[in-house]
Amino acid sequence: MSEDQKTKGQLDLGINRTPEKDRNFHLGGRSFYFFDFDDNIAFLTTPLILFHKENRAEQMISSGDFAQFNSTIGKSGVYADFEIDFCDVTGTFRNFRDHSISDVEKIAGKRQVFVQDVAEALGFPDFQWKGPSWECFYHATFNQRPLSVITARGHHPDTLKDGIKVFVQNKVLPLEPNYLSLYPVSHKPTRLLLGDTEYSEGTAELKQRAIRASVEKAIETYGYNAHHRFGMSDDDPKNIELIVQEMTRLKARFPEMSFFMIETQHGSFIKHEVKVGGLQGQKVEDLSQLSFFEDDRRKS
Structure with missing residues (x-):
């Protein structure tokens, strides 16, 4: 140090x-x-994930931008063509949820995303x-x-x-x-x-x-x-x-x-x-x- x-x-x-x-x-x-x-x-760098309505392409968005634009996602503006997926495992907020970590992974030092x-x-x-x-x-x-x-x-x-x-x-x-x-x-x-x-x-x-x-x-x-x-x-x-x-x-x-x-x-x-x-x-x-x-x- x-x-x-x-x-x-x-x-x-x-x-x-x-x-x-x-x-x-x-x-x-x-x-x-x-x-x-x-x-x-x-301020953390944890991204949220939006999904394109047609091809499911993923678009990362910061928590600050999500707070600003969440009312227009899928409706209008820059994120009009995207949507929110509420699946805890694979969806928009997957990085804002706990993940299953095995005992072996814990011993190796793996920690929750947060x-x-x-x-x-x-x-x-x-x-x-x-x-x-x-x-x-x-x-x-x-x-x-x-x-x-x-x-x-x-x-x-x-x-x-x-x-x-x-x-x-x-x-x-x-x-x-x-x-x-x-x-x-x-x-x-x-x-x-x-x-x-x-x-x-x-x-x-x-x-x-x-x-x-x-x-x-x-x-x-x-x-x-x-x-x-x-x-x-x-x-x-x-x-x-x-x-x-x-x-x-x-x-x-x-x-x-x-x-x-x-x-x-x-x-x-x-x-x-x-x-x-x-x-x-x-x-x-x-x-x-x-x-x-x-x-x-x-x-x-």
Whole structure:
């Protein structure tokens, strides 16, 4: 490891940072952080695969482009002649699912695609793989805030943990998160857990359910307190729309608590506070900000 890498790792381990209490700690409140993974915490090179309608030729597409164009795939625009195949083994999302790995392959070091892709991402410069919510993710982890990962991926929750553990092993994250919940909403057992017994709900609807379940688990685990604060970051426009809808319902249910939606489309960072009567939003130009919840905090 080079001296630059050593220094970078030491800084990322938080040696120059001091753990901070929750903003509402003195009132008994906690801050809960909910994250989508792809293009939020990190940019991975995991491709999705579209299929030509006539000859089944495969077209790779990034997760960011898929979030932008998924509503027009097969209908109009650059991907009008392509379609989505929902087979978990051979279809569009095959790289976003766990694969069967034999004991022999495990001994040889083979890992799930997600874990491999996280490791490969760390070979690129920070600005290429760190997503717009990375610093918030780091801040939440460093201070052991209760944290949820709510992703469209279909891996087993343990696979998500294994991938995030790679950040710790490579010293870009100081320790493993204080997990409140993990919801890879395309993972079939997770879908059942969220009540989608017919496997008919879309990703955005499942994320709604996962947010609701995570808020309920937060209250069950940490107790009811009017000063709890919840924030969720996502980059997909449809997901954002339905997340805001769900948070509006949660705000009506728990009016004393605070709810925030963070849009990270195209690398931006737009924070909205969800009110019963609508949104309050502001664009934050400094993408290195540490917290979903505080604009004026001192960066260490």
